[in-house]
Amino acid sequence: MKGLQHILLLTLCWAAGMLTSCQKKQTDTDSVKDEIIYHVFQRSFFDSNGDQHGDLPGIQQKLDYLQDLGVTSILMTPLYESVYYHNYYSSAFEKIDSTYGTKEEYLSLVKEMHKRGMKLYMDMETQYVTEDHPWYTDSYGNPSSPYSDYILYDDKEQRKPSTIVFDLYDLRGYDGQRRKITTVNLLNKNVIQYNKDLFAYWLDPNQDGNFDDGVDGFRLDHMMDDLDNKGRLTNLFKDFWVPLIDTLKSINPKIHIMAEQADWGSYGIDYLTKAKVDWVFAFRIQQAIRTMDKDKIMAYADTTFRDTPEGNNQIIFIENHDIPRFSTAVKQDKGKEKVGAALNLLMAGVPSIYYGQEIGMLGDSFFGKYGGITDANEIPYREAFEWTKDKDSPGMAYWYRDSGPWWETSTVKSNDGISVEEQASDPNSLLNTYKALIKLRKQEPLLIQGGYQSIPNDSKSVVSFYRTKGPKKAMVLINLSADAVNLEIPIAEGVPKIVYGQNTGEWKNKQQAISIAGYSTQVWSIN
Structure with a gap:
């Protein structure tokens, strides 16, 4: 047809x-199909049933909002059962946390997303379990357990489970619960097969070969070749991750696997070349953007995109669930918030928007302030999404209500301009800036599929680069400062035409005079 x-x-x-x-x-x-990921912390997104927890039906109810924003994909934090609110450190990988909903509600969400042409990515971290997991409970103090080699122990009696990242052997939750956590032996052949089966299940839950009910890929949290640098689980890229990814790609070759490098100072290139991962996270670009330093941003972008192999990609982001909010980092400077949006969406790679980023939600870290390491430290940047100007409207996901200082110092306020309701009708709002930039991507396909090439310029504050594909070019200029900047950009071939932003400078033979206002963005098509 x-x-x-x-x-x-x-x-x-x-x-x-x-x-x-x-x-x-x-x-x-x-x-030209765009991919823009919306990274959602689902417990905080939208509460559909009044129990204060964001849930799967809540996400389904808000798909219209996400499509109006322009995103194409959702990345969820883990769904599996855990005593911890963020669902990392699992007690049962096969079970969906009941506060999120049922398996039927999960499948309804996936199928509805696929009907809309959207994709769903699932976050997985299977290298750690809590003391509540059957492998732990059965093997602890029981060397004859069939699960003895599923868990790393430091003694023959199996009463000293190996510590996890940061040398932790347990973790206190925001609600006061404390659970022991240990490392799974990823090199055990039965564990390897278990992971293949587990991941494969989420690709095709009813095993009918039709992927309308399956995820479109996975985020691999805290992925390492030598887990936690202990020297005990080494060569994991070759011996664990490649066999797993090969199995998943044999089931559905269209999926994408994204890896979070455990070392945030890494460009992640070895994950792409040695572990068969499709995408990694552009941490160095993210870190540079927060400095608002033109030279750092351009230098890290040059290295990132130069070294990324063809066929792979970097995920470009300015926020995620593990770092303070961008609007907090730039002290709610409206110009810098919009500059962050432009850098997030117009550079090469696959953009990822963290829920609430598009309305300028706030949140800083409590690390070191309240009782050392606890899962509460990151609650301030995982707060309830602000849908309305009234902070007590139905649907607000206040799962952390009255639980500690993070609630008492919450940045979620009424009538402060930080909500979808307050920004939707304001053409100059941050929300509508995100919408306009995403719409621009669809109008200018080079901003989706074009390569990256930096453009030298004499300004201390203007980031400048081409997006190129064959002979076609789009030129992007982003002013990181509050002051207007005048500069001239040589154009070797073609004639530039501005398609986004405003410019009063004139075109001269093979040179474009640029006048770019403070904290503004210009996009040029060069034909």
């Missing part, structure tokens, strides 16, 4: 003498 519609369209175009322009429209817009 689609092919017949295409033939009829071409026939109408030919009759109207417009065949060339119709073909161009088909090629430039219909065939």
